[in-house]
Amino acid sequence: MKHLPKHLRPRWRYLAVELESWPDADIDRRDFQRSVWFAAQNLLGDAGSADADLKVLQFEFGDGTGEAILRVRHGQVQAARAALACVDEIRDDSVGLRVSGISGTVRACEEKYLGADGQIRDERKVVFEDAQRSAVERDGLLDVRTDGAFAGATELDFE
Template sequence: MKHLPKHLRPRWRYLAVGIEAWPDADFGRRAFQRAIWYSAGNLLGDPGSADAGLTLLSFRFSEGTGEAVVRVRRDHTESARAAIACVRAVDGDPVGIHVRGISGTVRACEERYMGRAAASLTQRDVAFGGAERPAVVRGDACDVQTESGSVGATAFDIE
């Protein structure tokens, strides 16, 4: 079977996606892909989701931060961004997702937008709510462990 000529092949765009979650969150590639598909199906409907063709090409997640490359059809980048922004949780773990940028090739996407998730993590005790508590510090952000779970804080919230 012959390949389609270049002018008839589908055109793709690649979205660099940043992922943030609590430090104890643990989910994998398959769960993240399922969350993206579910979000796209709910927002765009089945035909719109199929037209957008959201596919997870690469995925890396550990210790609460990660990144991914998502392939989408060229004419559906805005709807794909909206669908990705609607993802609130993956396997029951709440996540924050943002699209870092869009590129025409995977290589350009990785060179321009990837590699920022390797922020330095430090585990230390901080003064929060009048008591010493364990926390994971990532730059200016701080995830403080309390009796009821993790609490997001900034450098100004801790002493």
């Protein structure tokens, strides 16, 4: 079977997406893909989500932060961004998504927008709600472990 000529092949854009959640969140590629499809279908409908054709190409998540590359059809970038804005939970874990960049190739997307996020993760003991608790620090923000969950805090909450 012959390949299609270049002018007949579908054109794609690649979205670099940053994920942030609580440090104990357990999110994998399959769960993320399912949430993206579900959000696109709810917002854009069956025909719109088929036009956007969102697909997760790369996914990495650990310690509450992660990054992914999503493939979307050339003319559907704004619709894809709107669908991603609707994702606020992945398998009962709250999550925040941010599109850090859009590129025409996967390689350029990796080089420009993904990689080391510069965040220094550190675990330390803090006093919160009159008790000593463990906290995970990322960029001056603290996620304090409370009775089986996490609470977001800053340095000002401990003075």
